[in-house]
Amino acid sequence: MLSTKLSKYNIILASKSPRRHELIKSLDISFSIKTKEVEEIYPENLKHSKITDYLAELKATPFTSELNENDLLITSDTIVWLNNKALGKPKDYDDAFNMLKELSNATHEVITSISLTSKNFQQTFNDVTTVTFKKLSNEEIDYYINTYKPFDKAGAYGIQEWIGKIGITKMNGSYFNVMGFPVHKLYKELSKL
Template identity: 80%
Template sequence: MLSTKLSKYSIILASNSPRRQELIKSLDIPFTIKTKEVEEIYPKELKHSEITDYLAILKSTPFKNDLKENELLITSDTIVWMHNKALGKPKNYKEAFQMLKELSNTKHKVITSICITNTSFQKTFNDTTIVSFKELLDDEIEYYINTYKPFDKAGAYGIQEWIGKIGIIKIEGSYFNVMGFPVHKLYKELSKL
């Protein structure tokens, strides 16, 4: 099993996201959580998975000098990609409402990158899922934002929450990728170590 294979490593998840913590826990591998602040700014010319790859790597940089030989650091980033632009986390109610209006009655891509860092290597990979929303009514959007406060979520929504249950009509790709962690790809990459 993976936990046996990884027993020589001490795994660190650098994420405050309860969803990512829950998903990595579901792989049945022991890990600890350590986070360091990093300003999530990327060069404007980056597109699509270049953005999430860049940010996942960027999140590993504050740990560079602290990592021990037996430690594996896992960092990641998720964006919603639509109309050739990235939707990150909304700063306020107005931005969240605007994002959900934009996602209404159309499809978008959810892209997550994961970076695995060790003192001797660094590996980055990503996954893309296409999500289709029904037409969301204004009162549905208002209810969701007021009740669930999705300000820590790319694109202002969580697929596992109320809006995902009533609004998403189709997904092509990994459900867990939309939650913020393509666990199938993480499992595959960790299995190669």
């Protein structure tokens, strides 16, 4: 099993996201959580998965000088990609409302990158899921933002919450990737170590 295979590693998840904590826990591996503040700014010329790859690697940077020989750091980043632009986390109510208005009656991509960093290597991979929303009414958007406060979520929504249940009509790819962690790919990559 994976836990036996990884027993030589001290796995550190660098994420504040309760969803990521739950998802990595579901792989039945031991890990600890450490976080450091990182300004999530990327070069403007980056597009699509290049953005999330860059940010996942950037989030590992503050840790690299502290990593011990057997440490394995996991960092990740998720964006929503719509009309050739990235939607990150909303700044406030209006920002969230505008994002959900844009996602309404449209198809977008959710891109998550994961970076595995040790003292000796860094490996980054990503996953893309296509998601289609029905036409959302202003009342539905307002209710969702006020009730669920999705300010920590890329694209201002959580697929596992009310809006995902009532609004998503079609999806192609991993559900867990949309939640922010493509655990199937993480499992596959960790199995290769």
